[in-house]
Amino acid sequence: MRFLDWNNLLANHFFNPSQSARQVRLFVSKAEIIAMGRLHFTQEQQDSEIWADFMSALQTGPLAANGADSVFDKAAQVATKWRAGQYQRLSGYDQSFPPYLAYLVFSILPLIEVQGSYNTNNYHGRMEDFIKENGPYEIGSKPRRPQNLRNKLQDIDHLWDELADWANVRMDSQWGSFQAGYTGNKSWKYVAKPLSQCVFPPIAIRRLPEFFSKASLIPGDFYTQRSFRDLLIDKGVQWLGLRADAISLIQGESGLGKSLTELVQTEFSRWTGEQFQLTGEEKERAYRIGTIVPLLVQLKPGTAGQVSFSYRAAFNTEPPADLCLGGMDDLYQGENWSRTLDIEFQDTLVLQDKVHKWKAQSPNREIRLFINAAHFNLNSRFWLETLRLSRIDDMYLLCKESLTEKIKNWGRENCATFSDQSELQGLPVGYALFRFSKPRASHPEFEMLKVQGEKSVSVRESTGLKVSYNRYLNHYMPEFTVSNAEGNEKPFLRYRDDDTQQNLLAHPSLGGVWLLPKEVRVGSPFTICLKDVAAEGAKFYEIIRPFLNDLKNENVPLRDAFGNPVENPAESYQGNLIKVSTKLESLADRNPFTPNLKWIPCQNDASPTSDNILMNWLIATVNTNTAGFNCAFEYICRQLFPGEPTRLLQKRKSAVNLLDYLGYIDYDYNKDKITALPPKLISLPTSSGRKALLIGCASAGLLEDLAAYCRAHQEDISISVNPRSLQHQEMLIPPVITFECAQVGTLERLAEKASIEFDEWYLLKLKALLPSLSDYKAMLLGGESAQSWDGVDIEQKSFSLQTLAFMPGQDYDRNYALIECRPKYLPEYGIWIKGSYYVVDKNWGKYLLFHHYSPKVYSYDRDIDLAGTKRLLRNGTKLALPAQLPLPRLFSRLIIQLGGIAPEFKQLNIQGVRGSYNIYGNTGTPFIDNLFKFKLNIEIHKTDEPL
Known part of the structure; x- marks a missing residue:
């Protein structure tokens, strides 16, 4: 590999969109560099050959540094050309990263790879030993002599600051932020910068959540820098594996020691409260052993001289939908806050959910500050506990009575307004309450009442x-x-x-x-x-x-019928592009798409009534994850539907799945990736003429162009804009937009005019792509079995055919059972078949289980082993599926996109049993029945009861 290839490989490892706003440290080991390069070498090449190639690339350098003697001289020359703008193109491609980064990484390697008995700050001895073993060597020297790099660090000292400027200013921290390091004392003037990258190795950073848990810290709580420093000194060696001399740096007053404490503070501010543990297996796996979240006190001033107290939990990670704390459920309100928990004030309060291993905790404090909850987009009648003093807002202060005089003296002397509210009814015994505003000076004793002077501007959260x-x-x-x-x-x-x-x-x-x-x-x-x-x-x-041209099917991977990434098979799909080898004109179900009846023009001035903001956001983002989608979804809902929402977690999850099935997005659950799909016209079955549905994300401009075209050609084509039900509007699902005309050519001209694709046989291609239940089972059994979570202390639930829910307990038949377990937040689903465990798609797994255990019914096709569950119901054109039994992904896409109509969620009492159902309309055709019989091998049961 060339030098620039290695440089870009390393740079992309450290700086990439996933590192946005996170602090980057150039810590990387020899083994990790070899692993990164492995993808660019043949399997026959040894690790030693890859490492030699890397060191050779450093010594050779890029073409622009041929005249330099040492590797650090080359780094300085390369940086000069980069700085002057003469290095933007080399070897035929643009340079996205500073081309000296590999040399900075090299300067750190001796500190990582050479340990021995060296002190932490002994840099040059380690460098000399490293070069003797690995190079670089003086050019042309025989025998090879190691390059002498002593006192050469000063030649590249400025590159650390230049890298920080590139990452933080030029790239605006979008690919990660970077600190050049501290100079420390004078004797460490140049050594401290590479040293600051690796005194705190990444393995210690990965252990920090466990470190915080062992220290009984509460995420988001108030801790001073001194408390983190003391904790590192006391437990850094034992809990983090830090070297003793690293602790000495923290104990000292050097800038480097301070930077280590600040790093821990920064990581703590990002800690979600999740606690993980490794399995201890040969191939270790991390699993969640608990989650802790802060529990904040709320006060609410009432009438007639009263005040009441309650609590709210603040979620830094999404809670389970059925989380239960203190006997209370349906906790999630939105914006990562719980609803108000009506619990009387206590000095210390801990609420636990032992099933999910969640704990919400409010610590004992001598002083509690409160600011109006509107600052957190919550009800302004409440005042919520905060850890920061505001210099302009009114605030309440609750303190132990023993501190009353100290607080009064400070408030009367240093606040613009200060009043004693301790006469209010409802105050906890032994406490005093004050209201104040605009503090001018800090309290000399209490850190929480410190007035900060440094100002900065940031986006208000949420x-x-x-x-x-x-x-x-x-x-x-x-x-x-x-x-x-x-x-x-x-x-x-x-x-x-x-x-x-x-x-x-x-x-x-x-x-x-x-x-x-x-x-x-x-x-x-x-x-x-x-x-x-x-x-x-x-x-x-x-x-x-939003910019529609950024939406491409190529933004998502090519997949086979089971959703597995593939290279280029004959049968595959990519976004809303489908590739099949079947001759579609021979399909028996073609008839509904080409009716004999003529279409009769009808005047239609329909037009999209409003801009769909969620669609615009998806178009603008192109790619996001569930966390990003959740934030946008909740924010838009808060603007459109004021008031406290209900069942928000369920609505969000239903919304992202429906948007996928309706063809607006590609939702990759396993990789936690949501991709907006380009707009597209697809043919629908119809009784007369031709009919098409618009799928994919459409901007307001595109919709208006389509409507304008139809208005201008009313004799040839009409547009229908049908709003969703209120249930689906609350999920921000866009209206159904369809077009009707006499000839296919009219739809082709419409698509061409709007610069979108028209696929006449999209739904039939999708049907041809669908695998059968037998195909999925064969695919599972044909692959390797997975390692189950047996013996690991995490809850496993098995799917019950009676309750249609995953039930706790591990007493299940490993001959055939579907399992849910949560080693991390997103659950893993596995199926046991004859004692072997396979990771499975949840929906496919449920149908495998149903088919295995259900009684079999007569089938006119002797090759089909048809299961009669009596759980899938039809009445006329309506199809009812239990909400707990969703169809596999491509089946859902096909059934829903047949009319573009999302299913309605209903609670029904059928045959004396009350249950939750998804009701699909416009499904009274052999097209649907045959899908269930010939693909899922399950019979649909007819019922006279209303759906």
């Missing part, structure tokens, strides 16, 4: 529709907060292109919160500035519009 790092959709603009605001700030935005400025608008009710001007430019990056506050290193923000 505002704006975030598309990517610091980029937002032009709907529901982000709001900005000024930390430590005093009330006299006048923030403004400055555009990058021409330095034009616009003032921000003060929030009508919340102090320190600012709104973008209505006429903010779209597509023009800007910074938010404060007068007299340095703007150096300020982040750029951008408001963008």
Whole structure:
């Protein structure tokens, strides 16, 4: 491999979109470098050959550094050309990364690979030993002499700062942020920067969640830097595996020691509260052993001199839908908050769900601060516990009575307003309550009452529709907060292109919160500035519009009929593009798509009534994950449907699945990836003429173009815009948009005019692609069995055919059983077949189980072993499937896209049994019945009871 290939390989390992806003450390071992390079070498080549190639590439360097003697000289020359803009193209391709990064990695390797008895700060001795064994060597020397790099670090010292400038300013931390390191004492002037990258190795960083758990820390709680420092000194060796001399650095007052403590603080701020453990197997697997979340106190001032207290849990990771804390369920309200928990105030409160191993905890505090809950997008009648002192908002302070005089003295001398509220009824015994505003100075004793002076601007949490790092959709603009605001700030935005400025608008009710001007430019990056506050290193923000041209089926992998990634098979699908080898004209089900009746034109002025904001967000993001989707979904719901939502977790999960089945997105559950699909017209079965459905994500502009075309050609084509039911509107599902005309050519011209694809036989291709239940079982058994979670302390549930639910307990038949277990948040589903365990798609697994255990019924085809479950019901054109028995993915797509109509969720009492059902309409055709008989080998039971 060439030098630049190695450089880009390493750079992409450290800096990529998944590292957005996270601190990057250039810690990488020899073994990891070999593993990265392995993909670019043949299987026959040894690890030693790959490593030799890497070291040779460093010594040779790029073409631009041929005249340099040492590897560090080459790094300096390469950086000079990069800085001057002369190094943007080399070897025929653009350089996305600084081309000296591999040399910085090399400067760290001796500290990682050479241990022995060296002190942590002994850099040069390690470097000399490393070079003797690995190179680089002096060019042309015989015998080979190691390059002498002593005192050469100063030649590349500036590159650490240049890398920080590239990552933090030029790339705006979108691929990760970087700190150049601390200089420490004078004797460490150049050594401290490579040293700061590896004193705290990644394995210790990976152990930090366990470290926090053992220390009984609560995520999001208030801890001083001193407390983290003391904890590292006390337990860093035992719990993190740090070297003793690393602890010495933390004990000292050097900048390097301080940076280690700050790193731990930063990782703590990102900790979700999840606790993991390794299995101890040969191939170790991590599994979740518990989750801890903060429990915050709420107070609510009432009438007639009263005050009441309650609690809210703050979720840093999504809770299980059936989480139960303190006997209370249906806890999730939205924006990662629980609903109000009506529990009287206690000094210390712990609520547990032993089934899911969740714990919500409120620690004992001498002082508790409260700010209006509207700051967290919650009901403004409540005041919620906070850990930060506001310099402009009214606040409440609850403290132990023993601290009353100390608080009074501070409040009366240093706050603009201060009043004693301790006479209110409802206060807990032994506590005093005060209300105050605008503190001017810190309390000399209590860290929580410290007035911070340094100001900064950031996006207010849970505002704006975030598309990517610091980029937002032009709907529901982000709001900005000024930390430590005093009330006299006048923030403004400055555009990058021409330095034009616009003032921000003060929030009508919340102090320190600012709104973008209505006429903010779209597509023009800007910074938010404060007068007299340095703007150096300020982040750029951008408001963008959705752009349909970014949506391509190639954005998702090519898959076979079971959803497995494949190279280029004859039978496959990619997004909403389907490839089959079957001759479609020979299919018996072709008739409904080509009726004999003529289409009669009808005047139709239908047009999309409003912009679908979720569609615009999906178009703008192109790719996202469930966490990103959840944030956008909840935010839009909060704007469209004010008030406290119900069953929000269930609505979100149903929404993402329906959007996938309706053809708007590709939802890859296993990789946690959601991809917006391009718009497309597909033919539908119809009784007259020709009919087509619009699938994929469509912008408001495209919809208007389609409607305008139909208005201009009313004699040839009509458009129908049918709104969803209220149930589906609450899931933000767009309306059904169909077109009717006499000839296929009319649909082809419409698609060509709108620059979208038209697929006449899409649904028949999809039907031809569908595998059978037997195919899926053969695929499972033909692959390797997996390692089960037996013997690991995680809950396993088995699927019950009686209750249609996963039931706790491990007493199940391993000859044939479907299992759910949660080693991490997303569950794993496995099926036991004759004592072997296979990871399975949940929906396919349920139908395998049903078919195995159900009584078999007569079938006119002796090759079909037809199961009669009497759980799948039909009445006329309506089909009822138990909600707990969803169809496999491609089956759901086919049935739903036959009319573009999403199923309705209903509670029904059928044959004296009450249950939850998904009701599919317009399914009274042999087309559907044959799918269940010939593909899923299950009979649909007819019923006279209303569906």
